[in-house]
Amino acid sequence: MTNQHTPAKLDPLLHQPVRTRIAAFLAARGETxxxxxxxxxxxxxxxLDSHMKKLVASGYIIVRKVEGxxxxxxxxxxxxxxRTAFRAYVAALQTMLGL
Amino acid sequence: MTNQHTPAKLDPLLHQPVRTRIAAFLAARGETxxxxxxxxxxxxxxxLDSHMKKLVASGYIIVRKVEGxxxxxxxxxxxxxxRTAFRAYVAALQTMLGL
DNA sequence: CTATATACTCTGAAAAACAGAGTTACCTTA
DNA sequence: TAAGGTAACTCTGTTTTTCAGAGTATATAG
Incomplete structure (x- = not known):
């Protein structure tokens, strides 16, 4: 039987007001x-710095330093x-919210 | 022009791992x-108690005490x-995530 | 009567979020 | 060319949030 009444856990790294927006922005834009x-x-x-640090430390975001x-x-x-985590996160939301 | 590159803010009362699940559960179930x-x-x-308290204090959730x-x-x-806030929240997510 | 369970509440610790000041280096413009 | 402004961060410390576990009240099973 499918566990229909136990909403799946949401990745706390992505499910946070600022970080969800960062991820969505990056997913759409590619690089920023x-x-x-x-x-x-x-x-x-x-x-912003503290959230970026957390995302970089977790490996979800890559930094490319350009020396000029x-x-x-x-x-x-x-x-x-x-990207994979973000996709999974969005899928979890869709399931949970019935989208 | 539509502000397509400024992802909307997400209601912090709802956009939190535990509380999103509570809201989704209640939206589906009605009462619990x-x-x-x-x-x-x-x-x-x-x-659970602390999240429920916060949700009740904010007015998003109603408690019905049944004396027996x-x-x-x-x-x-x-x-x-x-319910309205939850709908708006889901709509914001859909827009932001392109669902 | 004792043990166990449900339904909470309370307290305090740990972690997260956040703002603002500080740093370095470029880029005006007077 | 020196002063002022700004971009791009980083650091530090405070506030807020999250969370677990102990505590309380009542009911029910054995």
Whole structure:
């Protein structure tokens, strides 16, 4: 029998207001910078930083540092595990919410 | 133009692993008890209690106390504002995730 | 009567979220 | 060319949230 009345657990790394938006943004956009994300989400630097750190530490997001003439800039994108986790997360939501 | 690159904010009362599951469960079931919820979600008493308290305090969930011969039992259900908020939350997710 | 179970509530610890100040380096513009 | 502004982060500390487990009241089984 299918466990229809036990809603599946949701990945806490992705199921959080700021991080879900980051993941969705990245899934749609592919690659982004700190500044672009900050503008899109309208949150403080510190807040964005701590969420990005967590996502990078977990391996869901990859940073590509581009060394140029100035300060190296970071480009963020979903890693393959991140993409997979995001897909699973969305599927879990769909099931749970009957979408 | 539509603000397509600024993912909408998600109601923090609903966008939390345990509470999303509570809301989804209630939306599907209509009314439930503490024990049933505890069994369905597999979380500790204290944890469930604190989330229920928050949901009740916010007005998203209504408690109906049934006085019987013994200890009065509580039946929980989504209030009308709760149902509305949940609908809006689901809609926001759909938009954000492109569902 | 004792043990067990349900239905909660309370308390406190641990973790998460967040803001703002600080750092480095470029890029104006006066 | 020096001062001011800004982008891109990082660091630190406070507040808020999450969570587990112990505690309380009542009922029921043996």
């Amino acid at each position: 910078t700190f500044g672009e994300l900050k503008k899109a989400l309208e949150i403080s630097d510190g807040n 003439k100035g300060r190296p800039q970071s480009f963020y994108s979903l890693s393959e595990p991140g | 008890t503490f024990g049933e919820l505890k069994k369905a979600l597999e979380i500790s008493d204290g944890n 011969k013994g200890r009065p039992q509580s039946f929980y259900s989504l209030s009308e504002p709760g």
